[in-house]
Amino acid sequence: RARNRTTAERDVDSVLHPYTNLIRHQEVGPLVITHGKGVKVFDEAGRDYFEGLAGLWCTSLGWGEERLVEAAAAQMRKLPFYHLFSHKTHDPAVELCERLLAMAPVPMSKVFLAGSGSEANDTALKLIRYRAHALGQPNKIKVIARDKAYHGVTVATAALTGLPNNHRSFGLPVDEVIRAACPHHYRFARPDESEEAYSSRLATELEAQILKEGPDTVAAFFAEPVMGAGGVIVPPAGYFPKIQAVLDKYDVLLVADEVICGFGRTGKMFGTETFGIRPDMMTLAKGLSSGYAPISALMVNQRVYGPVAEESGRIGVFGHGYTYGGHPVSAAVAVETLKIYAERDILAQVNAVAPVLQDGLAAFRGHPLVGETRGVGLIGAVELVADKASKAPFDAALGIGARVVAKAQAHGVILRAMGDTVAFAPPLIISAEEIRDLLRRFGQALDEAHGEITRA
Numbered sequence: 001r002a003r004n005r006t007t008a009e010r011d012v013d014s015v016l017h018p019y020t021n022l023i024r025h026q027e028v029g030p031l032v033i034t035h036g037k038g039v040k041v042f043d044e045a046g047r048d049y050f051e052g053l054a055g056l057w058c059t060s061l062g063w064g065e066e067r068l069v070e071a072a073a074a075q076m077r078k079l080p081f082y083h084l085f086s087h088k089t090h091d092p093a094v095e096l097c098e099r100l101l102a103m104a105p106v107p108m109s110k111v112f113l114a115g116s117g118s119e120a121n122d123t124a125l126k127l128i129r130y131r132a133h134a135l136g137q138p139n140k141i142k143v144i145a146r147d148k149a150y151h152g153v154t155v156a157t158a159a160l161t162g163l164p165n166n167h168r169s170f171g172l173p174v175d176e177v178i179r180a181a182c183p184h185h186y187r188f189a190r191p192d193e194s195e196e197a198y199s200s201r202l203a204t205e206l207e208a209q210i211l212k213e214g215p216d217t218v219a220a221f222f223a224e225p226v227m228g229a230g231g232v233i234v235p236p237a238g239y240f241p242k243i244q245a246v247l248d249k250y251d252v253l254l255v256a257d258e259v260i261c262g263f264g265r266t267g268k269m270f271g272t273e274t275f276g277i278r279p280d281m282m283t284l285a286k287g288l289s290s291g292y293a294p295i296s297a298l299m300v301n302q303r304v305y306g307p308v309a310e311e312s313g314r315i316g317v318f319g320h321g322y323t324y325g326g327h328p329v330s331a332a333v334a335v336e337t338l339k340i341y342a343e344r345d346i347l348a349q350v351n352a353v354a355p356v357l358q359d360g361l362a363a364f365r366g367h368p369l370v371g372e373t374r375g376v377g378l379i380g381a382v383e384l385v386a387d388k389a390s391k392a393p394f395d396a397a398l399g400i401g402a403r404v405v406a407k408a409q410a411h412g413v414i415l416r417a418m419g420d421t422v423a424f425a426p427p428l429i430i431s432a433e434e435i436r437d438l439l440r441r442f443g444q445a446l447d448e449a450h451g452e453i454t455r456a
């Protein structure tokens with residue numbers, strides 16, 4: 001009875017898979033992953049794959065970390081569920097929030113626990129509105145988010161996300177989103193414009209946008225330190241300090257979405273530290289529990305918490321919270337994850353192997369299909385172009401990014417294409433040798449794709 005059924009015997013059509021062409025997916029069928037070990041996952045045929053994206057930028061400590069399994073099991077036995085509503089709390093939530101406040105790169109006051117990155121960002125949006133009311137500035141609720149940003153897919157956060165596939169065939173009921181430029185030097189800088197000059201121009205453009213909207217209506221700027229799902233966009237030199245100076249001038253909060261960058265991905269504990277950002281709010285998920293249990297956190301400073309507390313006093317309640325926010329099992333796993341990061345000095349590990357990834361990616365710049373490689377720490381990308389000199393993209397119908405990723409999978413590497421950009425974000429525990437092996441296989445995939453399109 002307990003025998004494993006194969007895909008063919010199972011009703012695989014029962015799962016509605018996100019982020020795929022659902023019609024095409026029915027023809028191709030799913031890849032069924034059964035287990036994982038270290039930086040690899042295994043499918044039901046027993047084939048192993050390097051997880052080049054740590055699941056969805058999630059599994060920083062890799063698969064099979066027994067301490068996390070034990071932490072979950074022990075918490076399951078002790079207190080499998082309790083909530084944080086009203087004045088209730090539980091040990092794992094308190095310990096987690098204390099630890100996060102102690103780790104915060106700038107002084108933070110409070111932590112709100114939720115279940116996903118989307119929920120954390122959604123909560124940030126709501127606090128912005130609370131705060132506006134408390135400060136007697138009910139119109140200061142517009143938020144700026146950048147083109148190609150990814151901040152989630154709830155109805156509100158999808159409005160922040162600057163990728164049209166998230167809401168192309170319907171409108172979204174959050175009008176107060178202002179779209180700022182995506183800071184991608186390779187794609188959008190003027191010829192011969194230095195990174196610093198480009199950053200200055202973007203800051204000037206941002207200031208013009210704020211002035212056009214009216215500074216008394218603009219509340220916050222949302223930013224991923226490195227934009228992940230938009231194609232691993234590393235900010236150009238000087239970008240965040242220049243942007244932050246504009247935000248400070250007009251009393252606009254900065255919300256750092258650290259869902260991907262948090263916990264070592266960029267070589268420092270938080271992306272804000274890598275890029276000189278002073279956030280008023282930070283959202284965390286994914287690496288917070290190494291993906292072993294669903295949990296997210298929103299940290300807020302006193303500038304945010306003070307007015308929100310006042311407002312809740314006035315209306316009688318802070319009317320926001322999720323049943324599963326700060327779930328004790330997830331919180332216990334997150335606490336254990338943070339202990340492991342500290343004990344094993346995850347930052348030293350990341351910085352030891354990051355050059356192997358970054359130099360390895362840079363070595364593909366000579367490849368005929370490659371326009372740009374970029375990255376920092378253990379996040380990186382290769383952007384494929386039809387013409388290296390003009391940077392002209394491939395015809396979308398060719399699906400070159402998806403092709404390369406499919407070929408990489410045949411060579412035992414799971415990667416993700418965002419259009420024609422292939423992203424890399426392996427588990428942080430990956431060894432130099434494993435990175436070399438992964439990149440060698442990716443190189444074979446690139447060569448095969450190149451051979452295919454030059455023959456065609």
Ligand code: PMP
Nearest residue numbers: 116117118150151152228259260
């Ligand atoms: N912010 C960023 C930067 C993300 O990458 C993601 C998820 N990829 C989210 C928010 C949303 O997180 P979730 O999928 O847990 O809702």
